Amino acid sequence: MAAVRTLVVRGADWPIVAAGVALDVPAAVVHANRVVATSPAARAHDVVLHQRRREAQSRCPALVVLDHDPSRDARAFEPIVATLDALTPRVEITRPGQVAFPTRGPSRFFGGDDVLAVRAHAIVSAAVGERGAVSVGVADGILAATLAAEAAQLTRVIPPDATPAFLAPLPAATLDRPELVDVLGRLGLRTLGALAALPERDVLARFGTDGLAAWRLAGGLDERPPALAPPPVDLTVSVELDPPADTVAPAAFLARGLAEELHDRLWARGSACTRVVIGAETEHGDHLERVWRAEGALTAAAIADRLRWQLDGWIGGPARHRPTAGISRLWLTPDEVVPAGGRQLGFWGSDAATVDRASRAVARVQGLLGVGSVAVPEWRGSRDPATQIALVEAEAVDLTAERPGAHRDRVAAPWPGRLPTPSPAWVHGEPTAAEVVDTAGEPVLVSGRGALSAPPVLVSVAGGPWSEILAWAGPWPLEERWWDSARHRRRARLQLVTADGQARLLALESARWRVEATYD
Amino acid sequence: MRSGVALSELDALAERVRPVTLTREQRLPVLPAFESILPGAGLRRGATVSIGSATGVGGATSLALALVAEASRLGSWVAAVGLPSLGLVAADELGVALERLVLVAAPERDGWGGVVAALVDGFDLVILHAGRTGVRPADARRLVARARERGSVLLQLGPGWPEGADLQLEVIRARWEGIDDGHGHLLARKVRVTRGGRGEAAQPCRADFWLPGPDGAVEVAIAPVHPLRAVG
Numbered sequence: 158m159a160a161v162r163t164l165v166v167r168g169a170d171w172p173i174v175a176a177g178v179a180l181d182v183p184a185a186v187v188h189a190n191r192v193v194a195t196s197p198a199a200r201a202h203d204v205v206l207h208q209r210r211r212e213a214q215s216r217c218p219a220l221v222v223l224d225h226d227p228s229r230d231a232r233a234f235e236p237i238v239a240t241l242d243a244l245t246p247r248v249e250i251t252r253p254g255q256v257a258f259p260t261r262g263p264s265r266f267f268g269g270d271d272v273l274a275v276r277a278h279a280i281v282s283a284a285v286g287e288r289g290a291v292s293v294g295v296a297d298g299i300l301a302a303t304l305a306a307e308a309a310q311l312t313r314v315i316p317p318d319a320t321p322a323f324l325a326p327l328p329a330a331t332l333d334r335p336e337l338v339d340v341l342g343r344l345g346l347r348t349l350g351a352l353a354a355l356p357e358r359d360v361l362a363r364f365g366t367d368g369l370a371a372w373r374l375a376g377g378l379d380e381r382p383p384a385l386a387p388p389p390v391d392l393t394v395s396v397e398l399d400p401p402a403d404t405v406a407p408a409a410f411l412a413r414g415l416a417e418e419l420h421d422r423l424w425a426r427g428s429a430c431t432r433v434v435i436g437a438e439t440e441h442g443d444h445l446e447r448v449w450r451a452e453g454a455l456t457a458a459a460i461a462d463r464l465r466w467q468l469d470g471w472i473g474g475p476a477r478h479r480p481t482a483g484i485s486r487l488w489l490t491p492d493e494v495v496p497a498g499g500r501q502l503g504f505w506g507s508d509a510a511t512v513d514r515a516s517r518a519v520a521r522v523q524g525l526l527g528v529g530s531v532a533v534p535e536w537r538g539s540r541d542p543a544t545q546i547a548l549v550e551a552e553a554v555d556l557t558a559e560r561p562g563a564h565r566d567r568v569a570a571p572w573p574g575r576l577p578t579p580s581p582a583w584v585h586g587e588p589t590a591a592e593v594v595d596t597a598g599e600p601v602l603v604s605g606r607g608a609l610s611a612p613p614v615l616v617s618v619a620g621g622p623w624s625e626i627l628a629w630a631g632p633w634p635l636e637e638r639w640w641d642s643a644r645h646r647r648r649a650r651l652q653l654v655t656a657d658g659q660a661r662l663l664a665l666e667s668a669r670w671r672v673e674a675t676y677d
Numbered sequence: 678m679r680s681g682v683a684l685s686e687l688d689a690l691a692e693r694v695r696p697v698t699l700t701r702e703q704r705l706p707v708l709p710a711f712e713s714i715l716p717g718a719g720l721r722r723g724a725t726v727s728i729g730s731a732t733g734v735g736g737a738t739s740l741a742l743a744l745v746a747e748a749s750r751l752g753s754w755v756a757a758v759g760l761p762s763l764g765l766v767a768a769d770e771l772g773v774a775l776e777r778l779v780l781v782a783a784p785e786r787d788g789w790g791g792v793v794a795a796l797v798d799g800f801d802l803v804i805l806h807a808g809r810t811g812v813r814p815a816d817a818r819r820l821v822a823r824a825r826e827r828g829s830v831l832l833q834l835g836p837g838w839p840e841g842a843d844l845q846l847e848v849i850r851a852r853w854e855g856i857d858d859g860h861g862h863l864l865a866r867k868v869r870v871t872r873g874g875r876g877e878a879a880q881p882c883r884a885d886f887w888l889p890g891p892d893g894a895v896e897v898a899i900a901p902v903h904p905l906r907a908v909g
Contacts, residue, residue, distance in 0.1 A: 427684055511753070511754060514799040514800075515799045515800055518798050518800060519779060519799070521799075522795050525791050525795065526781070526784055526788065526792060531779060533775075533780070534765045534775045534780070542766055545765075545766050556779075563774075563776035564776065577864075579864075579866075580767040582764040583762050583763070584762050584765075586762055612859065629858060630857070630863070631859075631862075654856055657734070658733060659733065660735065660853050660856075660863055676739075676863060676866070677739060
């Protein structure tokens with residue numbers, strides 16, 4: 158059975174367009190130090206996706222670097238999606254900048270796929286205007302339609318049944334399954350056609366369900382056979398907003414909880430959803446609805462993201478498209494439900510279950526204390542015990558995935574001047590002031606040549622009582638960033654063991670001693 | 678829903694056929710050095726552990742990190758609450774798997790109950806540092822009950838916790854080696870740890886450990902001794 162005939166409208170380089178940067182300016186959107194979107198002018202300078210920011214800037218010094226902000230993309234996109242309501246009520250947003258809808262009804266009404274594609278293109282390019290380019294693709298299945306839109310100048314319609322032939326010469330890497338594509342490549346299967354030519358049973362036996370899904374896509378079929386049973390009706394979750402929200406923040410706050418609720422309800426049935434309807438009702442009784450779809454099952458966080466983006470699109474959009482009153486109710490309805498495969502818990506509990514448990518607990522704590530309250534460590538190169546590991550907000554990382562930043566081998570380069578091990582177990586974020594004196598009661602200083610003025614004898618921390626120094630080591634001078642007058646630091650460090658048994662790391666900077674860390 | 682019923686039946690079945698676990702398996706593993714000082718050679722799931730140090734003696738933080746290291750390495754997740762100054766490099770050196778460590782900001786005094794209850798649900802080990810604000814006694818009792826039910830281990834670091842713990846470890850002496858007047862550097866530390874507590878941990882006991890030793894490993898320096906108690 159062929160896949161659902163689908164039309165995809167794609168705003169080229171949408172993140173750049175949404176940021177309001179003209180496409181002839183070299184610009185790149187950067188997320189986690191990697192380029193995630195580029196403008197045509199930047200591509201002309203060999204700035205490519207997944208490049209490091211610094212490398213991109215070295216290739217094109219005039220590059221405008223933009224922050225990755227899906228909310229901004231969604232906000233700018235909502236008015237564009239609204240224009241497509243003239244063609245069909247079943248518009249699905251796959252990501253900010255790209256929408257899809259099945260062509261069956263509208264094509265009949267408007268007189269064929271070609272006419273529909275031209276019409277959709279005209280409507281959307283009128284809405285986007287001079288800011289960016291739009292392309293439209295029609296084919297069997299969303300993957301083929303997306304690829305057709307990417308290949309199209311204006312519109313491209315792949316005739317019915319020609320989809321497999323259109324997909325066959327394309328590289329397997331278009332499947333967006335890096336691990337599978339890597340294996341396929343080593344087996345000599347480099348195009349979608351080569352994969353599609355394999356027998357279905359063998360693909361399932363060798364590559365499992367994920368491989369089978371890839372095989373179906375490569376053959377121009379839908380990823381999963383169409384679901385015959387409609388999703389159960391009672392899975393809608395909703396929340397009342399009192400007072401009604403006319404800004405994004407209070408509504409977005411509820412988004413997370415609502416998304417978790419939907420996810421948990423589906424999860425309890427062993428399902429996950431790939432397409433979700435986000436609905437809102439305003440004080441005046443207006444109903445707003447949008448469908449979002451994803452290629453795989455949506456996680457709770459992914460649903461919450463989409464809900465937040467959509468709210469941003471509604472509330473933060475231009476005045477013409479904004480709802481006339483505050484939003485008083487929000488709901489989520491799963492539109493397409495699939496068995497939750499791949500994330501099945503082990504019968505006795507497994508590693509996957511532990512991670513899942515931990516990340517749910519993290520989400521709950523974020524709900525209680527705020528998103529910034531939970532952090533995970535990530536290695537950085539540095540000489541300071543305080544900055545050798547940075548704390549990254551848990552919201553910004555995927556706890557369920559492998560995190561290379563959490564491994565020490567991430568820091569390959571040696572950092573001369575680092576402290577000898579063992580490292581202090583207590584690193585003061587705000588160093589505490591201290592006084593160090595010699596036998597004569599004079600403050601101990603370090604000369605320009607890195608020598609102590611006299612052996613230290615007594616130390617007082619934060620104005621506390623004097624305690625006797627039993628042993629000390631150092632001073633170790635440290636001169637950092639001597640090339641940068643603003644951030645230049647000169648310090649001398651000293652390890653002290655006092656009579657009370659505590660060992661501390663002190664540093665002298667600008668003639669003042671501070672306790673940097675305690676070896677607790 | 679038929680699938681819903683089937684799933685709940687499956688859950689019930691799994692519960693019934695689940696093998697009965699040995700007491701030893703209900704313990705989280707610890708470094709070999711600590712096996713001799715902990716009853717049952719591990720951290721009993723659902724237990725509360727308090728880790729402190731005598732006035733003016735350091736080493737409690739390192740001891741807490743070293744205690745969770747082995748379980749963390751073997752796949753348990755660790756949450757540290759109210760420890761913004763935790764030396765993460767030291768945690769790594771003592772063997773804690775940083776990819777399974779999460780740091781949570783200290784909540785307000787009223788917030789401890791909710792936050793720690795959420796963490797106990799998801800983490801095998803929760804290190805708490807209540808600090809100056811402290812935890813309300815009612816919250817503390819609820820949390821202890823919750824941890825027992827979920828099988829997580831609560832480790833309280835320092836003061837601020839109103840409940841007595843099942844297992845109490847205290848550093849009573851610490852001595853640094855490798856450092857002298859102006860030469861060498863902090864290299865190794867020998868600590869003396871006393872154990873007390875309730876139930877199986879009630880018999881007092883003390884041992885000396887290298888925390889860490891000259892090669893960076895945590896090792897026993899003097900095997901545990903059980904001081905005789907005056908009887909009758």
